[in-house]
Amino acid sequence: MSDALIQLIIILALALVVVAYAFGNSAILVWVERKLCGHIQRRPGPCEVGPFGLFQTAIDGIKLMGKQIIIPRNADKRLFMVAPVLSFVPPIIALMVIPFSKHVQVRDLDIGLLFVLSLAAMNVLAILIAGWSSANKYSLFGAVRAVAQNVAYEIPLLICLITAVMWTGSLSLGDIVNAQGGTWFIFYPWGFVAFLVYFITGMAETNRAPFDMPEAESELTAGFHTEYAGMGFGLFFLGEYTNMLLMASLATALFLGGYNLPFIELTGDGVMTELLRVFIFLAKAYGMIIVMIWIRWTFPRVRFDQLMNFCWKILIPVSMANLAITALVMKLGEL
Amino acid sequence: MIPHPDPTQETLVLNMGPQHPSTHGVLRVLLKMDGEYVIEAEPVLGYGHRMHEKMGEVRSHNGFYANVGRMDYGGALSFAHGHVLAVERLSDIQVPERAEYIRVITTELNRVASHLLWIGAFLLDLGAFTPILYSFDDREIALDLLEHVTGARITFSYFRVGGVCNDIDEQFIEGTKKFIKRMRERIPMFHKLVTGNIIFRKRVEGIGIIDRDMALRYGVTGPMIRGSGIPYDIRKVEPYSVYPEFDFDIPTYDEGDCMARHKVRMDEIEQSLRIIEQGLEKLPDGPVMMEKVPKKVKSGPGDTFMSVEAARGELCYYLATDGTDTPYRMKIRSPSYSNLSILKEVTSGILLSDLVAVMGSMDLVIPEIDR
Amino acid sequence: MIATIKEIIGGAKSLLVGMSITAKYGMSKTVTAHYPFETLDITPNFRGHIDLVVNTKTGKHKCISCMMCQRTCPSGCIEIKAEKPEGAKKKQLVEYHLDFTKCSLCGNCVEVCPTKALEYSNEYNLVGTSRHDFHFELVERVVKRADAMGIVVVEEKAEEPKPEKAAAEAPVGDDNSE
Numbered sequence: 001m002s003d004a005l006i007q008l009i010i011i012l013a014l015a016l017v018v019v020a021y022a023f024g025n026s027a028i029l030v031w032v033e034r035k036l037c038g039h040i041q042r043r044p045g046p047c048e049v050g051p052f053g054l055f056q057t058a059i060d061g062i063k064l065m066g067k068q069i070i071i072p073r074n075a076d077k078r079l080f081m082v083a084p085v086l087s088f089v090p091p092i093i094a095l096m097v098i099p100f101s102k103h104v105q106v107r108d109l110d111i112g113l114l115f116v117l118s119l120a121a122m123n124v125l126a127i128l129i130a131g132w133s134s135a136n137k138y139s140l141f142g143a144v145r146a147v148a149q150n151v152a153y154e155i156p157l158l159i160c161l162i163t164a165v166m167w168t169g170s171l172s173l174g175d176i177v178n179a180q181g182g183t184w185f186i187f188y189p190w191g192f193v194a195f196l197v198y199f200i201t202g203m204a205e206t207n208r209a210p211f212d213m214p215e216a217e218s219e220l221t222a223g224f225h226t227e228y229a230g231m232g233f234g235l236f237f238l239g240e241y242t243n244m245l246l247m248a249s250l251a252t253a254l255f256l257g258g259y260n261l262p263f264i265e266l267t268g269d270g271v272m273t274e275l276l277r278v279f280i281f282l283a284k285a286y287g288m289i290i291v292m293i294w295i296r297w298t299f300p301r302v303r304f305d306q307l308m309n310f311c312w313k314i315l316i317p318v319s320m321a322n323l324a325i326t327a328l329v330m331k332l333g334e335l
Numbered sequence: 336m337i338p339h340p341d342p343t344q345e346t347l348v349l350n351m352g353p354q355h356p357s358t359h360g361v362l363r364v365l366l367k368m369d370g371e372y373v374i375e376a377e378p379v380l381g382y383g384h385r386m387h388e389k390m391g392e393v394r395s396h397n398g399f400y401a402n403v404g405r406m407d408y409g410g411a412l413s414f415a416h417g418h419v420l421a422v423e424r425l426s427d428i429q430v431p432e433r434a435e436y437i438r439v440i441t442t443e444l445n446r447v448a449s450h451l452l453w454i455g456a457f458l459l460d461l462g463a464f465t466p467i468l469y470s471f472d473d474r475e476i477a478l479d480l481l482e483h484v485t486g487a488r489i490t491f492s493y494f495r496v497g498g499v500c501n502d503i504d505e506q507f508i509e510g511t512k513k514f515i516k517r518m519r520e521r522i523p524m525f526h527k528l529v530t531g532n533i534i535f536r537k538r539v540e541g542i543g544i545i546d547r548d549m550a551l552r553y554g555v556t557g558p559m560i561r562g563s564g565i566p567y568d569i570r571k572v573e574p575y576s577v578y579p580e581f582d583f584d585i586p587t588y589d590e591g592d593c594m595a596r597h598k599v600r601m602d603e604i605e606q607s608l609r610i611i612e613q614g615l616e617k618l619p620d621g622p623v624m625m626e627k628v629p630k631k632v633k634s635g636p637g638d639t640f641m642s643v644e645a646a647r648g649e650l651c652y653y654l655a656t657d658g659t660d661t662p663y664r665m666k667i668r669s670p671s672y673s674n675l676s677i678l679k680e681v682t683s684g685i686l687l688s689d690l691v692a693v694m695g696s697m698d699l700v701i702p703e704i705d706r
Numbered sequence: 707m708i709a710t711i712k713e714i715i716g717g718a719k720s721l722l723v724g725m726s727i728t729a730k731y732g733m734s735k736t737v738t739a740h741y742p743f744e745t746l747d748i749t750p751n752f753r754g755h756i757d758l759v760v761n762t763k764t765g766k767h768k769c770i771s772c773m774m775c776q777r778t779c780p781s782g783c784i785e786i787k788a789e790k791p792e793g794a795k796k797k798q799l800v801e802y803h804l805d806f807t808k809c810s811l812c813g814n815c816v817e818v819c820p821t822k823a824l825e826y827s828n829e830y831n832l833v834g835t836s837r838h839d840f841h842f843e844l845v846e847r848v849v850k851r852a853d854a855m856g857i858v859v860v861e862e863k864a865e866e867p868k869p870e871k872a873a874a875e876a877p878v879g880d881d882n883s884e
Contacts, residue, residue, distance in 0.1 A: 040732040041468035044740070137349050141371065141687070209462060210534055218357040218460045219691050298528075298728040299721065300535050301462025303688045304371065314714070398780025401812035465728060472737055479749075486753030486826065492812045500813060501751065528727045533717030 011107060015096060022092045026241040027057040029289065036290065037297045067230030072135055075227065079133035084228065084235035087126035091242040094119040098249045099174045101259045101277030102269065108174040113161060116173075116250060120205070123243055124150035127207075127214055130236070131224040142223025145304055146207065146214035152311045153204040159319040160198040163190065163326050164254040177258030181265055184257035190326045195255040197319045199288070202247040204307070206240065209296040213304055244292065248285040256284045346374060349687075353382045357460045357691045360701030364678075366690070373690050376682045378675055383705040391665035396422045396496055396632045399665075404490030406669065407703040410449035410646035412442045412481075414703075415494040420575060421641035421652040422496045426634030433621040434498035435577045440614040441481060441493065441503075443607040444511065447518065448477040449646035450600045450607075453698045457597070458529060460695035461538050466529055473514075473521055480510050496632050498624035508615055515608045522605060530597065539593035543681050543693035546591050553677040557648025557670050558603065559697060561587045562595035569644040576643075580617065581610050593696035600698070631660040638664075647671050647698050671697070672704045754827040755806045756815060757851070758844045765857035767848045768823035771797040775815035775824060783808035784815060802844035807837050 031046065031054060038045025046053030071077055097112040099105040109115050124146055131143020165171060167188075168179040185191035204211040215223040225236050252258055259277035267273075302310070352363035361382035367375040387406055391399050403418050404411035416438055423430060451474040455467030478488045484503050485493035493499055529535055545555065550563040560567050566585045570578045586602030588595035638655035648670030655664040674697050682690045739746050758767040771788035787801040816824045834840055852859060 036732070037464070039736065040728045041465050042472060042731055042734070042736050043468070043738040044736050047740070137347065209464075212462070216462065216688070218462055219688050221355060294725060294728065294732075297465050298724050299463060299532065300458060300538060301688075302534050303538055303686065305686065306537055394780045397778065397814050398812070400814065401780065401810035405810070469731070483749045483751055486749075486751045486813075487811065490811070492810075495817075500817065524727060528724050531720045532724050533713075533720045536720075 018095050019092055022095055022242050023238070025245050026238045027061070029241040029244065030057045030237070032290070033293050036293050040294070040297045061234065064234035065231050069232055070229045072227050074135035076133040079129050083126050083130035083133060084232045086129065087123060087239035088235045088242065090119040090122035091239060091246045094246050095249070097173055099177050099253060099258055100281050101274045105174060108172055111171045112173040113165065113171045116246070117158070117161070120243070120246060121154065123239065126239070127224045130228070134227040136227050138220045139224050139226050142214040142216070142220050146224060149211070149213050149307060150205060152308055153201045156197050156311065156315040156319040157201040157205060159316070159323050160194040160201070161254060163194040163323050166326055166330065167191070173253050177253050177260065180257040181260060184255065184260070184262060186255045190322050190329065191255060193318065193322045195251065197315055197322070198251055198255065201315065202251065203292055203295070206243045206247055208244065208292055210299040210301050211307060212301060213307060216301060244289055245285065248288040251288055252281055252284040357694065359456060359699055362699065362701045362704065368687070371687050373682050373685055373687060376678055376690060378678055380705055383702055385706065387706045388665050388667055392662055395660040396662070400492045400495070401490070404492060405702065406706055407645065407700050408489050409452050409700050410445050411489060411491050412445040412493065413643060413645035413650060415491065416442050416576070417641055417643040417645070417650045417652050419494045419496050420643065421639055421654050422632055424641055425637065425639040425654055425656060426632055428497055428625065430498055431622045431625060432577070432619050434623045436614050436618050437499050437503055437623060438494060439577055440611050441484060443610045444477050444481060446646045447604050447607045448474045450604050451477070453600060454525065454529070457695040460691050461535065466525070473518060476514050476517070480507055480514060483507055483510070495624065498622070502623045511611060511615060515612055518604065518608055522601065525601065530601070536594065538692055539597060539696070542593045542685070542689045543696060544591045545677060545681055549677065549680065550591070553673070555648070555674045555677050557645070557674070558596050558599040559648065559674050561585065561599045563591040564589035569642050569649055573642065581613050583609050593692050596696045633658070633660050645670055647700065648674060667706060669703045669706060671699050675699060675704055748828060748830060750828070752826070752828050752830060753811055753813060754829045755809060755842065756804060756824050757827040758802060758848045759823050759825045760848055760852050760855060760857065762857060765852035765859035767799065767845065768821045769799045769802065770821055771799045772820060774818045774820065778814045778818045780812060780814065781808045781810055799845060804842040804844055806840035806842060
């Protein structure tokens with residue numbers, strides 16, 4: 001009885017930490033994005049509120065919360081209200097199974113990867129609901145684009161993940177990270193290709209520029225969140241950044257060896273080692289996010305049909321071939 | 336390969352504008368769409384109409400100086416140039432040579448600034464957020480230089496009938512030389528960042544093709560007709576001012592797509608820099624305003640027609656006067672207005688994203704369309 | 707097939723080139739001014755709203771109330787009130803109203819002035835909470851500016867030659883306008 005209770009308390013405490021972390025992560029990422037884009041565009045970015053403008057996002061969050069929530073007259077009210085929540089909550093829940101270090105993981109599910117993917121797929125549902133319920137043609141266009149794009153890009157994403165799962169032989173994220181040890185999956189050529197494809201599809205899945213078709217503000221004003229004001233928009237924003245973190249964390253766990261250093265096995269279970277592991281994990285994840293931000297502020301947006309062509313004609317065949325090669329290599333290795 | 340949309344299917348009407356990020360102001364485009372394919376794009380004008388032509392008919396020639404800048408905020412000096420040349424032709428006024436040189440130098444500098452504004456806005460339409468700040472970085476220098484001479488940054492009111500109101504000084508000449516040097520280093524950067532980029536190329540190559548025939552039929556001018564392979568530039572075909580004394584080329588590309596128009600404008604920046612360089616070299620001494628300036632510019636009854644090459648194409652002023660200092664009739668042919676007329680034919684059957692790209696490549700300035 | 711692969715490789719290269727450019731600029735110094743704390747120098751040629759020139763000797767304006775500026779203004783934003791006191795030879799400027807909300811800064815008034823009594827101010831930071839904040843009384847401004855410049859206002863009868871010359875010119879302007 002008491003054992004189970006302690007377990008429950010630990011899980012709840014860790015879950016709380018992760019939820020708090022998700023909020024903090026969004027705040028920090030918004031700041032990082034604005035600062036980076038500012039410097040890329042040769043301006044300082046936020047620099048007034050707090051040191052280096054660190055509290056800018058907090059102030060902006062308060063501003064967004066203070067704003068009136070406007071619901072268009074023709075909108076489907078209930079769905080309209082549900083969509084932002086649906087966009088924000090699933091990626092947070094999915095963060096529960098991410099192994100930030102050996103022990104900093106809320107729950108190591110045996111089907112962790114499936115759990116993450118099923119929750120990550122909720123994002124497209126949220127966008128669809130938002131676009132449909134807004135009763136705005138631009139929003140609808142954004143929603144339609146989002147569905148087509150996410151359905152298409154989920155295929156190469158899954159194939160890439162399957163490649164990693166095949167190599168490590170487990171669906172549990174903890175096991176996958178452990179199996180990589182000092183030799184990350186990305187060090188193998190097939191691993192590298194899988195990572196590359198995953199990175200591109202990950203950007204498309206999180207609807208980041210240059211694949212931000214559902215938003216595409218020069219075409220669709222603001223796409224699916226055209227009609228959202230105040231915190232409704234804020235939640236979409238939080239959802240986007242949490243999704244980015246989720247995508248980067250998955251890539252870190254599956255391809256970049258998670259909390260492992262390259263070629264060196266970290267042993268020991270001390271607090272310091274655990275902290276070091278968390279640091280390594282987050283460094284990798286945020287490194288990827290910074291590259292994503294950098295890409296966003298460099299390139300023009302791709303066109304919708306090109307995006308789909310790129311997925312169906314290049315990414316899916318490449319990832320399929322990669323999967324086959326991986327299988328072949330594994331079989332040859334067994335012989 | 337874009338399949339041609341089937342117009343018998345159900346269509347929807349999408350109202351793009353007057354408040355839309357990529358209509359650059361208050362242009363409204365009524366789109367009849369089949370899914371994301373545009374079947375028909377109908378521009379609706381008049382949201383920013385301020386009766387500039389009518390104002391020209393109630394104000395004296397001098398009073399119209401301020402209006403020309405309000406029409407085209409990108410290249411205000413070209414509009415001023417056309418106006419003062421028309422009035423001078425109407426009333427036989429000779430302008431000192433130095434003034435004419437200064438007019439050309441500042442107009443070309445303004446053209447560079449206008450094209451820099453365009454490249455930023457065009458890429459913003461295509462979804463690249465950063466190049467606009469790089470181009471504004473350069474444009475800011477050009478505007479600072481122009482501000483130093485004219486006293487204003489956008490709406491200059493600098494040219495006067497009979498000359499210009501301020502002489503250029505050593506600081507301007509030095510600054511302009513530095514600017515030319517800087518721009519020559521920056522243009523390859525833009526080509527690397529933008530022109531060579533595969534996403535950009537895929538977005539603009541083969542999109543919105545205007546062939547020679549179509550360009551001639553609609554009377555499009557400026558970089559748009561030069562992007563269709565016709566070297567039509569008023570500075571060459573009907574030289575005015577002191578342009579015959581300069582050595583410059585008219586860049587043309589035969590493809591007629593958005594990429595060709597982009598390349599034409601990028602090359603035009605270089606050609607404008609050449610003109611400015613030569614102008615500063617040849618700049619004669621002397622007054623910048625004619626000796627005896629009449630307080631009221633009068634002329635006998637008659638009419639005149641003057642066309643100049645503005646940043647966006649051929650700009651014409653038609654002035655008819657009955658002998659007072661106020662024109663009886665003023666007609667302005669503004670380039671963007673005529674260029675916009677082609678939109679319906681070019682954009683039928685293309686994607687919404689391409690419509691945005693085509694409209695961006697047209698370099699529309701809405702205040703000038705609505706006047 | 708080979709063409710596609712070539713295109714993909716070339717495209718990837720062009721993307722990397724673009725990223726290297728943004729990275730280069732991202733590392734370099736910012737070019738903006740931190741506005742309220744840091745302002746850029748404004749050129750002395752900047753054309754703000756008009757002001758009456760302060761005579762540095764007498765601390766007074768040079769206007770002779772010839773009304774040229776009021777007549778030439780295309781927007782009708784200048785309103786001059788002048789009166790002839792008992793026994794005086796010439797008109798004296800009482801009020802010079804500038805409605806800056808209407809002004810389009812063409813500069814015709816400054817150029818047409820026969821005594822060069824008008825100049826452009828260098829104020830580019832004009833802010834107000836109502837449109838009445840932009841209705842300037844230029845005669846009052848002259849007094850204030852003379853004060854700020856530390857000029858002691860000299861009393862009447864110190865300026866003999868100037869008004870005569872101006873008075874001679876003023877009718878010319880009137881003639882032209884008819």
